[in-house]
Amino acid sequence: MQDQLNALKLEAIQIVEKAVDEGAVENAEIKYIGRKGELTSMLKQLAHVDASERPIIGALANAIKQDIEAAIIQRRMQLEDEKMGALGERERVDITEPGVRIEQGHMHVVTHAVNEITDIFEKIGFSRTRHPEIDWDYFAFESLNMPADHPARDEWETFFMDAPVSMRGRMVMTPHTSNAQVREMQKGVLPIRMINIAKCYRRQSDVSHVPMFHQFEGLYVDTDVSITHLRGILDYFVKEFFGSDRVTRLRPFHFRFTEPSFEIDISCGACGGSGADHDGVKCKICKRGWLELGGAGMVHPAVLKAGGIDAKKYSGFAFGWGVERTCIMRGLKIDDLRILYKNDLRFLKQF
Numbered sequence: 001m002q003d004q005l006n007a008l009k010l011e012a013i014q015i016v017e018k019a020v021d022e023g024a025v026e027n028a029e030i031k032y033i034g035r036k037g038e039l040t041s042m043l044k045q046l047a048h049v050d051a052s053e054r055p056i057i058g059a060l061a062n063a064i065k066q067d068i069e070a071a072i073i074q075r076r077m078q079l080e081d082e083k084m085g086a087l088g089e090r091e092r093v094d095i096t097e098p099g100v101r102i103e104q105g106h107m108h109v110v111t112h113a114v115n116e117i118t119d120i121f122e123k124i125g126f127s128r129t130r131h132p133e134i135d136w137d138y139f140a141f142e143s144l145n146m147p148a149d150h151p152a153r154d155e156w157e158t159f160f161m162d163a164p165v166s167m168r169g170r171m172v173m174t175p176h177t178s179n180a181q182v183r184e185m186q187k188g189v190l191p192i193r194m195i196n197i198a199k200c201y202r203r204q205s206d207v208s209h210v211p212m213f214h215q216f217e218g219l220y221v222d223t224d225v226s227i228t229h230l231r232g233i234l235d236y237f238v239k240e241f242f243g244s245d246r247v248t249r250l251r252p253f254h255f256r257f258t259e260p261s262f263e264i265d266i267s268c269g270a271c272g273g274s275g276a277d278h279d280g281v282k283c284k285i286c287k288r289g290w291l292e293l294g295g296a297g298m299v300h301p302a303v304l305k306a307g308g309i310d311a312k313k314y315s316g317f318a319f320g321w322g323v324e325r326t327c328i329m330r331g332l333k334i335d336d337l338r339i340l341y342k343n344d345l346r347f348l349k350q351f
Helices: 002-017 022-033 038-048 054-090 109-122 151-156 177-185 227-241 301-306 323-329 337-341
Strands: 127-129 134-136 171-173 192-201 212-222 248-255 258-267 290-299 315-322
Touching: 002 022, 002 038, 002 054, 022 038, 022 054, 038 054, 109 127, 109 192, 109 212, 109 227, 109 323, 177 192, 177 212, 177 301, 177 315, 212 227, 212 323, 227 248, 227 258, 227 290, 227 315, 248 290, 258 315, 290 301, 290 323, 315 323, 323 337
Parallel strands: 127 192
Antiparallel strands: 134 171, 192 212, 212 315, 248 258, 258 290, 290 315
16 A cells, blocks of 8 residues: 555656646546545555554655645646746836837927917016906996996896805806906905916807817006006017017997997908908918907906996006917917817818
């Protein structure tokens, strides 16, 4: 029986050493030293062995079991080392090889314009402020000299929020950045040189309108502020943003929150303000030499009063227009404003 046990040991160790994977090792373990394995079956024959030899055979069987277990552990370690070595070779990174660069994005064309507009006005002392893009009716309309029943509200096509009504009226998605005017005045810090650039919302969507767009609002309040200052600021911005050859004109208009009020026109960049192209044909872009840029005017005394400012001592002007429109008038040749927000990389990668 001792010879049978030794033969079993040699056979088991050879099988284990030749195992090519963990599954083969496990099968050998079950076959030779499992509960129903060959070693267990062989030891059941001890009842037929002389009583004096049983301790010797029992000790030999335990030693053989330990030797087989040691061989199994060793083979498993070898297989794990081989596996990790192959994995390391397969996933090895050669740091000397040129890397594959991840495609890098860039800022949206409107974001570029917002940053540039901010920089231009900061050079002359205007500070960028932030005010709510969802605000009370009071700040969006009533404080700007537009009572609840005034027809001037109709042109703003406002989105009203399904929210509780307060003493300041209903909540609206701001249709313009002018809600910042009275909010800034109520801070009580004078003089005011503010530029507010924010999103606006109106129920409009066509080739020249989008339901969400950006505006920038300028507000200057101090003693002895006049239209001359307004004209100088506008000319400064136009020449900085559009080029030194562009000029502006003020055209009388009516806004409830400024008096007097103006529409700001800028000379057409395509025809140089002549209204015709090089062949004498009427300019397709402006048709008359001028393009409408936005609105401006001297702050209405009622708005100054709403902001807690003495209109007899202080005066000011305000101006504001769309960032997207300003981009297009700079020379961005697109025929549909909505393409700016369609997330088409073929378009966006041009800028």
